[in-house]
Amino acid sequence: MGKQYDVVIVGSGPNGLSAGIVLAAKGLQVLIIEGAETVGGGTRTSELTLPGYYHDVCSAVHPMGYLSPYFKTLPLEEFGLEWIIPKASAAHPLDNQEAVLLSKSISETAHNLGIDAEKYQKIVTPFVDQAEDLLSDSLKPLGIPSNPLLLMQFGLKALQPATFYSKHAFEGERAKALFAGCAAHSVLPFDKFFTTAIGLMFLVTGHVENWAIPKGGSQNIANALAAYFKSLGGELKPSTKITDYKQLPDAKKYMFDTDPIQLAHIAKDQLPPSYQARLNKYQFGPGVFKIDYALDAPIPWKDPRCLDASTVHVGGTFAEVAASEKDAWEGRECQRPFVMLSQQSQFDTSRAPEGKHTGWAYCHVPNGSNKDMTQAIESQIERFAPGFKDTILAKRTMTTQDFYQYNPNYLGGAITGGAADIFQLFTRPVARIDPYSTPNPDIYICSASSPPGGGVHGMCGYHAAQSVLKSLKIR
The missing domain is CATH 3.90.660 (Polyamine Oxidase; Chain A, domain 2)
Known part of the structure; x- marks a missing residue:
């Protein structure tokens, strides 16, 4: 029998990592699973053109990251972020x-x-x-x-x-x-x-x-978050693509730093058809x-x-x-x-x-x-x-x-977690009193497709983690 976790998070973008930090800081056993070889989601840096030229694959300039109310509380500079x-x-x-x-x-x-x-x-x-x-x-x-x-x-x-x-x-x-x-x-x-x-x-x-x-590239935001998460006892498992709920290890709660359509697909046997239908109607x-x-x-x-x-x-x-x-x-x-x-x-x-x-x-x-x-x-x-x-x-x-x-979160090349028009600004991914929850009390969404939406600020993950803590009756 495999290890029992308190929370398993699918996806290691800034929101998945932020959620993991909130939970690990409370002493919970947290595992973050990432499909790619490196953490980061929209915050990765690579030599895309010539050797020695380091390009941000997605996000590059980070006003919301620098001013993030949550990131400000974290000692990310101690973990290499400059x-x-x-x-x-x-x-x-x-x-x-x-x-x-x-x-x-x-x-x-x-x-x-x-x-x-x-x-x-x-x-x-x-x-x-x-x-x-x-x-x-x-x-x-x-x-x-x-x-x-x-x-x-x-x-x-x-x-x-x-x-x-x-x-x-x-x-x-x-x-x-x-x-x-x-x-x-x-x-x-x-x-x-x-x-x-x-x-x-x-x-x-x-x-x-x-x-x-960020000095050296956006990857260093993710690297600092990941290093801090691991310093709190959190575990990271890269190069592990999740396409079915049955692949997930045992846990009390699951969080998805994914778009709504991936959530509907992965957890198709755990979520009611009516809720899946609403997820699948999400506009990107x-x-x-x-x-x-x-x-x-x-x-x-x-x-x-x-x-x-x-x-x-x-x-x-x-x-x-x-x-x-x-x-x-x-x-x-x-x-x-x-x-x-x-x-x-x-x-x-x-x-x-x-x-x-x-x-x-x-x-x-x-x-x-x-x-x-x-x-x-x-x-x-x-x-x-x-x-x-x-x-x-x-x-x-x-x-x-x-x-x-x-990044399969970017359906059709949409990089901000979905359209933030009046129909989805406050009700992303679907209209619920707790937007991070689903009809299954063990499944949550924490991606940019949840409030407050796109941007490298970690606030979607932070607030989703508060919802999980409440469900676990942890103050």
């Missing part, structure tokens, strides 16, 4: 004018915005001043907020579609473009409710601290097409200040970004896509050989799209950085299918 803070969070280049820069200084950012400088400061300052409460209340399931008035003030703006909010909040194109780049992280068309929430939240995080990157939203670059030199931006930002939002005006996101949602590949680009080697020399650089760029595409977007992405970068193509030494592309093969 954060690098760039000079600016995001740059948004525009045609025939200076780029807009989002940096920690509200006044410096506002100074970029011309006619909207004063309005912008009035909008973000109250939320930045109380960012700790705002993040804590936003990164948890529905319940009683710690600061109800603040959350109500934020919610009145956050509820609005980004197109409506931008039209009424700002006059000039510069502020609208900056907001559009941040709102596009929602992976939703801008006429959807709550797209303003994502835009405002990314602006606020950029003023709390410039968007951080657009996928992504990504390119990793080995570069001979820094990207030659027309505005060299773009090199100060860990992230560059490449897409032009608000209207252009909005059109790109709408196309992806409605099943079309945009010919001038909005591109999210990261240049980690500007701040972390360990990512590339001396004098060389890495580039990381992706755009949103229809779920399951098999179209090669290389030319469209590079044309957009060349638009604001003429001569970029001449710096390319090697590149590697990833289609939506490549992402799915890399």
Whole structure:
């Protein structure tokens, strides 16, 4: 007879690892099973192009990871995690004018915005001043907020579609473009409710601290979490793909850091058909097409200040970004896509050989799209950085299918745990009083398909683990 565990967790992404840490810290016997050879899920780093060039396979820049209310309580620095803070969070280049820069200084950012400088400061300052409460209340399931008035003030703006909010909040194109780049992280068309929430939240995080990157690559977030988990007595079992519940060792409780469809498949004999049907109806939203670059030199931006930002939002005006996101949602590949680009080697020399650089760029595409977007992405970068193509030494592309093969949580190339529209923002994966529970009292979900959703912050795993502790009657 095999070992009896208190909890077995399937999947070692940041949420699975966070859940494991919460439970192991309570003295429980916890096993995390991972299908791949290494832990990490969406936080892995690899030499994808040439030897010595270290690319983040999925997530690259981590404002929510650095500011995570849970990660802040963990001694991850003692386990090898080192954060690098760039000079600016995001740059948004525009045609025939200076780029807009989002940096920690509200006044410096506002100074970029011309006619909207004063309005912008009035909008973000109250939320930045109380960012700790705002993040804590936003990164948890529905319940009683710690600061109800603040959350109500934020919610009145956050509820609005980004197109409506931008039209009424700002006059000039510069502020609208900056907001559009941040709102596009929602992976939703801008006429959807709550797209303003994502835009405002990314602006606020950029003023709390410039968007951080982990030294050496995103893999080091996972490595630090895993090392801390093991220091608490937790066990890790990599290279073990779970496709059937019968493969799991004996345990009191099981947690799944997987998407809802995998959960429905693996636990098909343990969950009622009606609940499985609801899991199988889960909406994932657009996928992504990504390119990793080995570069001979820094990207030659027309505005060299773009090199100060860990992230560059490449897409032009608000209207252009909005059109790109709408196309992806409605099943079309945009010919001038909005591109999210990261240049980690500007701040972390360990990512590339001396004098060389890495580039990381992706755009949103229809779920399951098999179209090669290389030319469209590079044309957009060349638009604001003429001569970029001449710096390319090697590149590697990833289609939506490549992402799915890399991580089966990314169905159709959707990397954020599923669409966060009004129908799934608060009821992911299905509507339940305890969203982490299932009709089977021994089975829980803790992935980005549960509240509060996508991002490397570990909060889905943290809150799911609280639910498990409650069921085990452990305070």
